[in-house]
Amino acid sequence: MPQPEAAVSPPMPAPDELTQFFWDALKERKLMIQRCQECGHYIHWPRPLCRFCLSSELAPGEVSGRATLYSWTIATQPFHPYFVDKVPYTLATVELVEEKNLKLVSHLIECPEDEIKVDMPLEVVFQEITPELTLPFFKPATAR
Ligand SMILES: [Zn+2]
Structure with missing residues (x-):
């Protein structure tokens, strides 16, 4: 009998002190983006200084999970x-x-290729890949 293949583990993020909050929040099904406490701009990926005003007063801020493609x-x-x-x-x-220009690279799910349109409204879906890794995927927004 052939042995079943061992499940292959997904590539894992390697958080550091700047990015740990992002991955921790995903496990709680929250999308947190670094935000400047001085000028209010969101910054992704996280950086040590705000690229708009050079402030180091940066903290995680929860976002809605709504987006456009x-x-x-x-x-x-x-x-x-x-x-x-x-x-x-x-x-x-x-x-x-x-x-504007606050972009995130992700997967688009639950959308056939012929229905994909630039600027289409999307919403986040949290997918637990492993107990240690939850990822923010996006699907077409449901009407509300
Ligand atoms: Zn700033």
């Missing part, structure tokens, strides 16, 4: 063994509604 591509090649049985999938750059 900025750009997308269909990934057909698995670049890591974990993705072998997951291609094709849609890689998306989304713009969070909180601020």
Whole structure:
């Protein structure tokens, strides 16, 4: 009898003191983005200084999880063994509604390719990949 293959672990983030809050919040199904306490701009990825006003007064701020689609591509090649049985999938750059140009790279799910449109409204979906890793994916926003 052939042995079943061991499940392949996903590539894992390597948080540091600047980015730990982002990953911790995802486990609680919250999307937190670094925000400048001086000028109010959101900053992603987290940095030691605000790129707008150079303040170091930066703290995590929770965002709504609402976004629009900025750009997308269909990934057909698995670049890591974990993705072998997951291609094709849609890689998306989304713009969070909180601020112009506040972009996040994610996966677009629950959307057939022929329904994908730039600027379409999206909402976050938290997917627990492993007990240690929850990721923010996006799907078409439901009408409310
Ligand atoms: Zn600032």
